[in-house]
Amino acid sequence: xxxxxxxxxxxxxxxxxxxxxxxxxxxxxxxxxxxxxxxxxxxxxxxxxxxxxxxxxxxxxxxxxxxxxxxxxxxxxxxxxxxxxxxxxxxxxxxxxxxxxxxxxxxxxxxxxxxxxxxxxxxxxxxxxxxxxxxxxxxxxxxxxxxxxxxxxxxxxxxxxxxxxxxxxxxxxxxxxxxxxxxxxxxxxxxxxxxxxxxxxxxxxxxxxxxxxxxxxxxxxxxxxxxxxxxxxxxxxxxxxxxxxxxxxxxxxxxxxxxxxxxxxxxxxxxxxxxxxxxxxxxxxxxxxxxxxxxxxx
Amino acid sequence: xxxxxxxxxxxxxxxxxxxxxxxxxxxxxxxxxxxxxxxxxxxxxxxxxxxxxxxxxxxxxxxxxxxxxxxxxxxxxxxxxxxxxxxxxxxxxxxxxxxxxxxxxxxxxxxxxxxxxxxxxxxxxxxxxxxxxxxxxxxxxxxxxxxxxxxxxxxxxxxxxxxxxxxxxxxxxxxxxxxxxxxxxxxxxxxxxxxxxxxxxxxxxxxxxxxxxxxxxxxxxxxxxxxxxxxxxxxxxxxxxxxxxxxxxxxxxxxxxxxxxxxxxxxxxxxxxxxxxxxxxxxxxxxxxxxxxxxxxxxxxxxxxxxxxxxxxxxxxxxxxxxxx
Numbered sequence: 001x002x003x004x005x006x007x008x009x010x011x012x013x014x015x016x017x018x019x020x021x022x023x024x025x026x027x028x029x030x031x032x033x034x035x036x037x038x039x040x041x042x043x044x045x046x047x048x049x050x051x052x053x054x055x056x057x058x059x060x061x062x063x064x065x066x067x068x069x070x071x072x073x074x075x076x077x078x079x080x081x082x083x084x085x086x087x088x089x090x091x092x093x094x095x096x097x098x099x100x101x102x103x104x105x106x107x108x109x110x111x112x113x114x115x116x117x118x119x120x121x122x123x124x125x126x127x128x129x130x131x132x133x134x135x136x137x138x139x140x141x142x143x144x145x146x147x148x149x150x151x152x153x154x155x156x157x158x159x160x161x162x163x164x165x166x167x168x169x170x171x172x173x174x175x176x177x178x179x180x181x182x183x184x185x186x187x188x189x190x191x192x193x194x195x196x197x198x199x200x201x202x203x204x205x206x207x208x209x210x211x212x213x214x215x216x217x218x219x220x221x222x223x224x225x226x227x228x229x230x231x232x233x234x235x236x237x238x239x240x241x242x243x244x245x246x247x248x249x250x251x252x253x254x255x256x257x258x259x260x261x262x263x264x265x266x267x268x269x270x271x272x273x274x275x276x277x278x279x280x281x282x283x284x285x286x287x288x289x290x291x292x293x294x295x296x297x298x
Numbered sequence: 299x300x301x302x303x304x305x306x307x308x309x310x311x312x313x314x315x316x317x318x319x320x321x322x323x324x325x326x327x328x329x330x331x332x333x334x335x336x337x338x339x340x341x342x343x344x345x346x347x348x349x350x351x352x353x354x355x356x357x358x359x360x361x362x363x364x365x366x367x368x369x370x371x372x373x374x375x376x377x378x379x380x381x382x383x384x385x386x387x388x389x390x391x392x393x394x395x396x397x398x399x400x401x402x403x404x405x406x407x408x409x410x411x412x413x414x415x416x417x418x419x420x421x422x423x424x425x426x427x428x429x430x431x432x433x434x435x436x437x438x439x440x441x442x443x444x445x446x447x448x449x450x451x452x453x454x455x456x457x458x459x460x461x462x463x464x465x466x467x468x469x470x471x472x473x474x475x476x477x478x479x480x481x482x483x484x485x486x487x488x489x490x491x492x493x494x495x496x497x498x499x500x501x502x503x504x505x506x507x508x509x510x511x512x513x514x515x516x517x518x519x520x521x522x523x524x525x526x527x528x529x530x531x532x533x534x535x536x537x538x539x540x541x542x543x544x545x546x547x548x549x550x551x552x553x554x555x556x557x558x559x560x561x562x563x564x565x566x567x568x569x570x571x572x573x574x575x576x577x578x579x580x581x582x583x584x585x586x587x588x589x590x591x592x593x594x595x596x597x598x599x600x601x602x603x604x605x606x607x608x609x610x611x612x613x614x615x616x617x618x619x620x621x622x623x
Contacts, residue, residue, distance in 0.1 A: 034413055038424050041410065045427055045487070051453055052442055067456040109337040116334035122327050128335060135346055137600040141548040141569035142593045145576050145585055146349035146356065149363070169345035172338055201330055230435035232551045233569075237577065248437035252555055255441050262445055269442050273434060280433040284426065287433070291492065292499040 049273070056267035063263050078267035087242070088271065091250035098163055098235075098246060099228040105168035106175050106224050107217060113172075114179035115205050119191065129180070135173035141233065143170075148237050162238040163246075167228050174294045175220045181293070182216035183209060215286075219293065222286040229276065247272050350593065357586040363576070375587035385588065388568045391478060392546050398482050399542045404535070407490040411497035412523065425498065429491035436488070436551035443484045444556045447471055471556050474564040481565055484552065489545075493538045500534030501527070536607050540600075547596050568592050 055063055056078050058071040066072070082088045116122075117129050147166055148157075156162035186209060194204045210217070232248040239245055245253065251272055258264050280287065357376070360369040379385050410428065414421050431439065446453045447470035455467040469476040504527065512522050528535075550569035553559060559566035559574060566574075568588060576585030 031416075031418065034416070034418065038410075038413065038418075042424060042427055045431065045491075048442055048446055048453075048487070051446065064451050067453060068460070105341075109341055113335045113338035116331045120327055120331045120334075122324075122331040125331070128339070131347075132338075132342065134600075135342065137544060137596050138346065138350065138593065141550050141572065142589045142596070143346060143349040143353065145572065145582065145589055146352035147345065148577075149356075149582075150345075150349055150352065165341070166345045169341045172342050172346075176338065226433060230437075232435065232437050232554075233573070248435045248551075251437050251441055255555075262448075262451075265441065265445065269438055272438055276433050276435070276438075277430065280430060288429070288495055292496055 052266045052273075053270050055263055056270050058263050060261050060263040075263070078264050079271065082264075082267055082271055087250065088268070090243075091245050091247050092275070094160070094244045095229055095246040098160055098167070098244075099225045101160070101164045102167040102171065102228045103221050103224040105164065106171035107221055109168070110172050110175035110220070111179055111210065111213075111217070112205075114176045114183055115209065117176065118180045118183035119188075129176075132173050132176045135170070136177070140170055144233055144237065147234075151238060157238055158241050158244065159238075160244050163231070163235050163244075166234060167231060171224045171227060174223060178220050178223075178290070178293050179213065179216055182213055186212055218283075219286045219290040222283045223290040223294065225279070226276075226287065229279075247275075353586045353589050353593070356583055357590050359583045360581075361583040362580045363582040371583070375584045376591075378584065379587050379591060384563050384566060384571055385568070387563055388566055388571050391565070392549075392567060394478060395482060395485070395549070396543050396546045399485075399546065400539055403482075403486045403490055404493055404538060404542065406486070407493035407538075408497050408531075408535070410490070411494045411501060412527065414494070415498060415501045425495070429495055431488045432492045434488070437555050439484060439488050440552045440555035443480075443487075444471060447480055471565075472561060474561055477557060477561065477565040481553065481556065484556075488552075493542075496534055496538050497531065500531045504530045533608075536603075540603055540608070543599060543603075544596060547592060547599075 054071065057074045057076065058066070059075050062071060062075070113132075117125060117132075151157055151162045151166075156165070190208065191204055194208055199207070229246075230248065231246070232252075235244070235246045235249050236252070239249060242253070251268060254268050255265055356367065358370055358372060359367045360371045360374075361367055414425055418424075447455075449455065449468055449470060449472050452470070454470065458467040470480045471477050508526050508530075509522055512526055517525070546567075548569055549567045550573070553565055553567055553570050554573070557565045559570040569592070572585045572588040572592070575581045575588065
């Protein structure tokens with residue numbers, strides 16, 4: 001996203017000498033308040049994050065005495081002790097395993113269903129689709145209590161599947177809606193041609209549709225990963241043993257455990273933010289495309 | 299198990315004989331549709347629909363969460379609900395948060411979106427920055443701001459003290475009257491960028507010629523905003539209001555990690571009450587009644603909104619969607 005914009009900006013700047021200097025100055029003067037406002041908002045957005053980062057390098061005592069300044073001395077033990085602790089890495093691993101499994105399950109089943117819902121004509125198709133879209137409106141919190149009882153009945157408490165399966169199920173609506181929209185736009189002639197060449201329905205789906213739908217698959221996967229990564233209530237209730245605690249559950253427990261050692265909690269928060277922000281940097285386009293698509297189609 | 303080779307250039311499988319009879323065709327269609335949808339339907343039915351129905355069933359019992367359901371109490375849990383000051387407070391607080399979002403957060407997001415829709419240096423950076431908190435979990439956000447708004451020692455109070463406004467701070471999440479505004483502030487920090495992104499996508503769908511034509515006709519920037527931007531953005535705005543409401547109905551994570559509903563229920567939401575009653579006091583029947591009411595509120599709201607507010611957008615929404623591509 002940023003690369004083409006930067007290119008455009010450079011082109012504009014090169015062509016600017018054609019505009020008289022006075023006009024340019026007036027234009028800059030007019031946009032000055034706009035920049036000031038954006039800067040101010042930017043400061044409000046960044047300060048909490050920077051504050052957490054810097055505070056992680058202080059001792060808790062420094063933190064209350066020297067709130068605004070840089071740490072003196074820089075304390076690295078908050079970060080290093082976390083990076084050396086198996087609890088932190090285990091949480092990170094659990095979050096990753098659960099997110100990947102839930103995403104694969106959601107996207108695979110949703111792609112099959114979206115294919116049928118987009119390209120087959122069968123009785124009850126719209127009913128099934130409406131059922132899925134209605135899932136979009138069910139707040140996750142609504143089902144959590146009976147879900148918990150159900151998982152307990154099936155012995156899925158303290159079991160990663162107890163989180164993976166419900167997350168996959170609740171991810172279906174938005175995934176199906178986006179994929180169905182995409183599958184519908186692939187021209188019918190393509191399918192006819194494939195059928196004439198002897199391609200079965202599944203063959204068409206697997207060899208032609210899915211490769212074509214790679215951007216859409218990327219978008220829905222990113223959405224599913226983010227929502228699983230940030231899920232809190234479900235793992236909180238399902239995992240009573242720390243073995244499978246995900247990052248959000250880990251943070252909450254850590255906060256309870258080290259309530260007095262604020263600097264340590266800041267360090268944990270920063271380390272927990274890193275994977276999410278790194279993922280955002282990589283998958284920004286899919287994420288933003290996904291939320292706008294999800295919103296306009298839902 | 300079937301085709302593992304992805305390449306479309308694979309040798310074609312021999313064609314399957316002459317055209318089939320329409321009836322057979324329809325049966326085959328139905329069968330393959332069934333095969334394709336059944337994994338998703340199973341998952342969805344078993345883990346979304348069944349629990350939802352089960353909640354309805356439990357809500358008619360007095361049940362601690364263990365053993366069999368024997369103590370049927372009819373609608374008692376529901377009548378109790380509407381006499382429970384905590385639950386009625388949940389409704390009021392939910393409404394308040396929705397109101398604040400619609401009146402403050404969304405207009406703010408819209409203003410920022412309009413600013414960033416201009417040609418500005420570094421606008422990609424601003425967009426990315428303003429949207430970034432959306433990616434963080436509510437738990438991270440909540441814990442972070444819980445410490446920033448720590449009474450006395452947190453960053454917020456230190457900053458206010460430093461600029462001589464120390465009297466303004468103090469309670470934040472700890473005060474009965476300040477907890478909701480503080481929560482709303484954090485929600486805005488986290489979510490305004492999300493709505494901004496929706497609006498930016500909508501704004502890009504508005505043809506620039508309209509603005510140019512209006513400018514030539516002498517319309518000022520406010521007039522252009524009021525009579526071009528706002529009406530053409532209306533479908534996006536309605537969807538963003540919808541998402542805000544659904545979000546407020548199920549708000550849980552952020553409240554749970556900052557206040558767990560306190561002080562004295564002043565920040566409790568329906569979802570928090572449900573977890574408190576169900577998993578802390580083991581009144582599963584009553585907690586189920588709360589979740590059923592949450593569900594009904596979402597459902598009625600969604601249907602009414604679709605019927606009365608979104609319906610007239612169908613055409614407009616489709617055109618903007620096309621334009622966005």
